Amino acid sequence: MSMSATNDKKAVIIGAGQTGRGFTARMVASSDYRISFIDTSEELVSQLNEDGAYTIHYYNKGLPPVRIANVSAYLAGTEEAVEEVATSRLTFTAIGESNLPTLVELLVKASLLRKGLGIHGPLNVITCENGTAPGNVLRKALKAANSSVESDIIIAESAIFCTTVNLSETRLDILSENYPELPYDGEVLTGDLGIPCLVPTERFPLLLQRKIFTYNCISACVTYLGAFKAYDIYAEAANDPDVSYLLDRLAEPLNQALSVKLGFDLEDQHQFSKRAVAKFSDYTIVDYVDKNARDVARKLGPTDRLIAPAQMILETGGDPSVLALVIAAALHYAKREREASTTASTSTEEFDFAAVLMKWSGLSSEHPLMPRVTHYYDELEQIGRGSGKDWTKLIGGI
Ligand SMILES: NC(=O)C1=CN([C@@H]2O[C@H](COP(=O)(O)OP(=O)(O)OC[C@H]3O[C@@H](n4cnc5c(N)ncnc54)[C@H](O)[C@@H]3O)[C@@H](O)[C@H]2O)C=CC1
Ligand SMILES: O=P(O)(O)OC[C@H]1O[C@](O)(CO)[C@@H](O)[C@@H]1O
Incomplete structure (x- = not known):
């Protein structure tokens, strides 16, 4: 892998389901980041790679649908998935709070690879999960795994108010509210992320x-x-x-x-x-x-x-x-x-x-x-x- 291909404006979304594909991706698409997905579902990963794009329709029929294009996807548990996280500037999770501990191996491997590749800066993870402290769930799991990379991974929480459902008669299309922004913990993840729809928010744990x-x-x-x-x-x-x-x-x-x-x-x-x-x-x-x-x-x-x-x-x-x-x-x-x-x-x-x-x-x-x-x-x-x-x-x- 060439160094120039690493840590560019790339966001990886772990969990290509309703929120990951239908809301988080739309938020990221307000920027010039490239989007990739990681999922445990082989079918979903194949469909995303075959089609490379899908459409988000709004409940409000008066609004034009949004096309999310040029996406790629990787199966969880593969080396490609680890590389993808290691070389991304931002990693989002949208897999359900109780599944977060299953990400420990991926994040530890990705963090070590990142270091090995000489990429500066921590792994930045944003949880898109319902729960009062999903970040703590993930931190606790990383700690329990006795990994040495804990301090190399920043975990910030976000709050999802947007309702999103699968359009079951299609392969990948989504039906969603036109919710305009994703507030996240701006005191944990500081600095400009370069994504207009992501809004750094103070006193975030209380708001969540x-x-x-x-x-x-x-x-x-x-x-x-x-x-x-x-x-x-x-x-x-x-x-x-x-x-x-x-x-x-x-x-x-x-x-x-x-x-x-x-x-x-x-x-x-x-x-x-x-x-x-x-x-x-x-x-x-x-x-x-x-x-x-x-x-x-x-x-x-x-x-x-x-x-x-x-x-x-x-x-x-x-x-x-x-x-x-x-x-x-x-x-x-x-x-x-x-x-x-x-x-x-x-x-x-x-x-x-x-x-x-x-x-x-x-x-x-x-x-x-x-x-x-x-x-x-x-x-x-x-x-x-x-x-x-x-x-x-x-x-x-x-
Ligand atoms: N759908 C909605 O309207 C809303 C969902 N949320 C939150 O969004 C999160 C995701 O929910 P949905 O997208 O609705 O669920 P979903 O079931 O549609 O999608 C979850 C995806 O994560 C994948 N997954 C599970 N474990 C994984 C792992 N270890 N690695 C990679 N992929 C994995 C599944 O295969 C699935 O594709 C949850 O925390 C939920 O509480 C919050 C507000 C609204
Ligand atoms: O996985 P959970 O916690 O049910 O969260 C998902 C739900 O949250 C909501 O935004 C509101 O409860 C629903 O639209 C959505 O189905």
């Missing part, structure tokens, strides 16, 4: 927490309540009268708690949460309940969108009932997933929702949320999943 605990918390409410009511289309779930009522009941204790705990102005916080509800209720943004429901274990994690805000509500004297009900609905979703994936011979095994919750969330059996979740889990069981069920008694006391 606020996003996950408000926007993604509300999204999880729509998702798991909607899934129990058997909706497929996300906006239909958000507009269901019972779901709307519950979102309304959540606003006060949630915003009060976040305002106290994170220090945001209460009125500003109310507006922030209102904008999230308005977006999720927008029928023109076609999204799917199942897509949003994936990875229940992550979403019931101790620092994620349901448990952490519920804890904050309790600590600030508010009523966490809506979140307890959503947690119960999420556990029913997990139960259905388990049943669907279990073979007939093992399907008689009881789903112990309390044990599952304690394992994923780290809550103890004495935690005040446990009896509330148990109550709603049992109530949901009685009502049964489906549309047209009467939720009057279930939500009457909230």
